[in-house]
Amino acid sequence: MTRVFVSRDMASVALGADDLAQAFARAGCEVVRTGGRGLFAIEPLVEVETSEGRIAYGPVGPRDAAAVLDGTHANRVGVTAEHPFFARQQRFTFARCGVIDPLSLADYAEHGGWKGLEAAFRLSPQEVVDAVKASGLRGRGGAGFPTGIKWQTVRDAEADEKFIVCNADEGDSGTFADRMLMEGDPYCLIEGMAIAGHAVGAGHGYIYIRSEYPFAVRTMRDAVARSAGRIAPFTLEVRVGAGAYVCGEETALLDSIEGKRGQVRAKPPLPAIEGLFGKPTVINNVLSLAAVPFILSEGAEAYAEVGFGRSRGTMPVQIAGNVRNGGLCEIGFGVTLGELVNEIGGGTASGRPVRAVQVGGPLGAYFPPAMFHLPFDYEAFAAAGGLIGHAGITVFDDTVDMARMARFAMEFCAVESCGKCTPCRIGSTRGVELIDRIVAGAPRGAGMLEIMPQMRNARTAARTQDEEIALLRDLCDTMKFGSLCALGGFTPYPVLSALDHFPEDFGGASALPEAAE
Amino acid sequence: MPEAVTKAMPELAEIQTVIDRFARNGMRGALLPLLHALQEEFGFVDPQAVPLIAEALNLSRAEVHGVVSFYPDFREQAPARHVVKLCRAESCQSRGSAAIEAELVRRLGIGMGDARPDGQVALEPIYCLGLCAIGPNALVDERPVAGIDRAAVERIVAEVTA
Ligand SMILES: Cc1cc2nc3c(=O)[nH]c(=O)nc-3n(C[C@H](O)[C@H](O)[C@H](O)COP(=O)(O)O)c2cc1C
Ligand code: FES
Numbered sequence: 001m002t003r004v005f006v007s008r009d010m011a012s013v014a015l016g017a018d019d020l021a022q023a024f025a026r027a028g029c030e031v032v033r034t035g036g037r038g039l040f041a042i043e044p045l046v047e048v049e050t051s052e053g054r055i056a057y058g059p060v061g062p063r064d065a066a067a068v069l070d071g072t073h074a075n076r077v078g079v080t081a082e083h084p085f086f087a088r089q090q091r092f093t094f095a096r097c098g099v100i101d102p103l104s105l106a107d108y109a110e111h112g113g114w115k116g117l118e119a120a121f122r123l124s125p126q127e128v129v130d131a132v133k134a135s136g137l138r139g140r141g142g143a144g145f146p147t148g149i150k151w152q153t154v155r156d157a158e159a160d161e162k163f164i165v166c167n168a169d170e171g172d173s174g175t176f177a178d179r180m181l182m183e184g185d186p187y188c189l190i191e192g193m194a195i196a197g198h199a200v201g202a203g204h205g206y207i208y209i210r211s212e213y214p215f216a217v218r219t220m221r222d223a224v225a226r227s228a229g230r231i232a233p234f235t236l237e238v239r240v241g242a243g244a245y246v247c248g249e250e251t252a253l254l255d256s257i258e259g260k261r262g263q264v265r266a267k268p269p270l271p272a273i274e275g276l277f278g279k280p281t282v283i284n285n286v287l288s289l290a291a292v293p294f295i296l297s298e299g300a301e302a303y304a305e306v307g308f309g310r311s312r313g314t315m316p317v318q319i320a321g322n323v324r325n326g327g328l329c330e331i332g333f334g335v336t337l338g339e340l341v342n343e344i345g346g347g348t349a350s351g352r353p354v355r356a357v358q359v360g361g362p363l364g365a366y367f368p369p370a371m372f373h374l375p376f377d378y379e380a381f382a383a384a385g386g387l388i389g390h391a392g393i394t395v396f397d398d399t400v401d402m403a404r405m406a407r408f409a410m411e412f413c414a415v416e417s418c419g420k421c422t423p424c425r426i427g428s429t430r431g432v433e434l435i436d437r438i439v440a441g442a443p444r445g446a447g448m449l450e451i452m453p454q455m456r457n458a459r460t461a462a463r464t465q466d467e468e469i470a471l472l473r474d475l476c477d478t479m480k481f482g483s484l485c486a487l488g489g490f491t492p493y494p495v496l497s498a499l500d501h502f503p504e505d506f507g508g509a510s511a512l513p514e515a516a517e
Numbered sequence: 518m519p520e521a522v523t524k525a526m527p528e529l530a531e532i533q534t535v536i537d538r539f540a541r542n543g544m545r546g547a548l549l550p551l552l553h554a555l556q557e558e559f560g561f562v563d564p565q566a567v568p569l570i571a572e573a574l575n576l577s578r579a580e581v582h583g584v585v586s587f588y589p590d591f592r593e594q595a596p597a598r599h600v601v602k603l604c605r606a607e608s609c610q611s612r613g614s615a616a617i618e619a620e621l622v623r624r625l626g627i628g629m630g631d632a633r634p635d636g637q638v639a640l641e642p643i644y645c646l647g648l649c650a651i652g653p654n655a656l657v658d659e660r661p662v663a664g665i666d667r668a669a670v671e672r673i674v675a676e677v678t679a
Contacts, residue, residue: 010646010647010648010661011647011648011650011651011661011663013661014648014651014654014661014662014663015651015663015664040650040651170647171644171645172645173606173607173608173609173644173645173649174606174607174608174645174649175645175647175649176647176648176649176650178647179647211553211590212643212645212646212647212656213646213647214659239546239549239550240549240550240553241549241588241590242549242552242553242588242589242590242591243588243589243590243643244587244588244589245644256549257546257549258545258546259546259547259548259549259574259576259584260548260580260584261583261584261587261588262587262588277545277546318649318650319650320608320649320650321607321608321611321612321649321650321652322611322612323650326649326650326651327650349612358607362606362607392608392649394607394608394611394649395611396611397611400611405607405610408607408610412606412644415644416644
């Protein structure tokens with residue numbers, strides 16, 4: 001019987017993979033459902049097992065089964081890994097994703113699974129922490145904090161109980177790597193968490209998944225149940241969010257697991273000292289934890305060898321938005337933004353020129369093509385007034401209105417603010433109003449209060465457009481430095497970058513193009 | 518009587534059965550899982566459940582109400598028979614979701630965030646489904662739908678108003 005492989009990833013299913021799988025089953029094939037390969041332009045994708053390996057066809061529909069099976073279909077991709085989109089990638093974390101049946105323990109073990117955990121058990125907990133430090137792994141959730149140092153703090157903390165928490169809230173637009181990993185290789189995350197438990201002396205872990213990811217929730221729950229024996233005495237539990245973006249912030253997430261409103265806690269104390277239920281807690285992003293099995297099984301040097309500056313290893317970059325070859329590209333740090341957008345991503349899907357890209361989700365900066373020489377690296381992006389965050393890149397073509405995107409950033413912050421601090425809760429709403437006035441070219445005139453006869457010194461002249469823009473910058477400054485967490489604190493990034501690089505959209509003169517290299 | 522309305526009156530005893538399941542197993546931080554379970558069972562979190570939950574989990578009613586009202590997922594009223602959750606986040610915007618939203622609003626005759634008065638369909642915002650390279654995207658009654666164009670709007674409208 002011919003074996004074929006069809007993804008069960010949520011994106012593949014949204015594009016019609018279920019119908020495709022059924023068609024091949026009806027045609028008499030054995031259909032294996034895998035995770036997603038990560039290139040949506042060739043989905044729905046089917047891979048046929050042959051003596052030369054798996055040969056892919058895509059995009060194909062249910063009616064194409066016969067032509068695929070006799071090898072005559074025009075959309076023959078060939079060996080998936082040799083497709084230009086995949087050829088340059090270095091899949092350390094995503095090596096198995098799209099290849100194996102995500103829930104098959106046999107597949108996992110056959111493809112190098114559990115080797116990291118076995119290696120960790122041969123080492124002392126401190127040696128495991130040292131290996132993670134030596135790998136140079138930094139948190140993939142956004143802040144880029146060295147994972148080994150976080151683990152050391154938890155390991156050194158004295159407590160009767162410690163926890164490992166996986167942050168799978170992935171709320172940033174333009175990101176889907178956590179989702180793909182959980183749906184495509186859930187045991188990899190479980191293995192990483194078990195290694196973390198061994199390293200810091202924690203017995204129980206939680207995986208907090210956003211409710212917008214029903215497929216990931218189902219797969220993770222199933223995988224946790226099936227692998228319980230393999231990771232014992234370490235235990236795991238899946239918890240599901242409830243639509244609040246701010247619950248991706250680590251302390252809000254902890255409160256949410258505790259059954260409270262997802263409100264940000266003031267730091268210190270750090271979660272590593274006083275985290276979940278007041279106990280020392282490792283809280284890491286999915287990709288940080290899923291990178292650990294490779295580091296333990298292949299060695300810290302193998303991971304650290306790849307990379308750029310202080311950004312070591314690989315980053316599963318997500319190329320999204322208006323882009324031809326959108327998808328998941330795991331690649332060493334140092335690749336430039338332009339290579340990612342134009343060479344690997346293939347430019348816009350609409351065929352129009354790229355005007356802006358937003359890197360790092362709703363709290364990330366907008367960059368014009370003049371800055372495409374930037375290498376993908378935590379420090380380089382910070383120096384350029386942005387962040388790589390969770391490494392999502394959203395591409396916009398020249399029809400985008402950047403003032404509208406700046407307004408959206410403020411609006412999103414207002415919708416999602418947890419309400420605990422004023423700059424974020426109120427500042428964002430004032431920001432929306434201010435941008436509306438700037439765009440309408442209707443600066444604020446004197447209000448009721450200013451025109452009262454007793455207000456002798458109040459200014460009654462309307463503000464100028466420049467004053468309104470100065471006020472917007474001032475508001476951003478207050479939000480940046482006065483907010484409790486990065487929701488209010490980083491919302492100024494998209495706003496100010498839009499204002500700086502695309503002033504013409506705010507009714508100003510256009511920015512001088514930077515000298516292209 | 519439409520189906521959603523009959524389902525809209527869970528008996529207190531039924532609510533209590535679900536609550537007891539959580540109170541008994543001693544789960545730590547049980548409130549969110551319990552609210553999810555209630556919503557899965559009855560379609561919404563009946564305000565009548567709040568004092569019962571508070572009692573069972575040893576919380577104040579204010580604490581429980583505070584949590585129910587904080588999270589966008591929890592509803593205090595029965596949902597419409599069909600729910601279309603359209604993604605409003607940046608990547609979908611870059612692929613034209615604003616026009617799709619306007620079209621859905623027009624064709625369904627309801628605003629974003631509203632339900633039709635007869636309880637047939639609601640249009641809700643959602644911020645990213647993690648399908649960001651193939652948008653505009655939506656969940657139609659929890660089924661993911663990608664690459665929504667005008668023709669797809671027609672199909673969705675036909676499905677949810679039938
Ligand atoms: C508003 C906000 C949302 C966040 N959302 C996420 C998220 O969805 N996933 C994530 O891993 N980190 C998110 N973070 C970052 C976390 O607070 C934290 O830095 C991270 O979980 C630490 O894990 P890491 O060291 O492995 O990156 C968010 C931060 C803020 C301020
Ligand atoms: S932005 Fe719409 S799915 Fe991510």
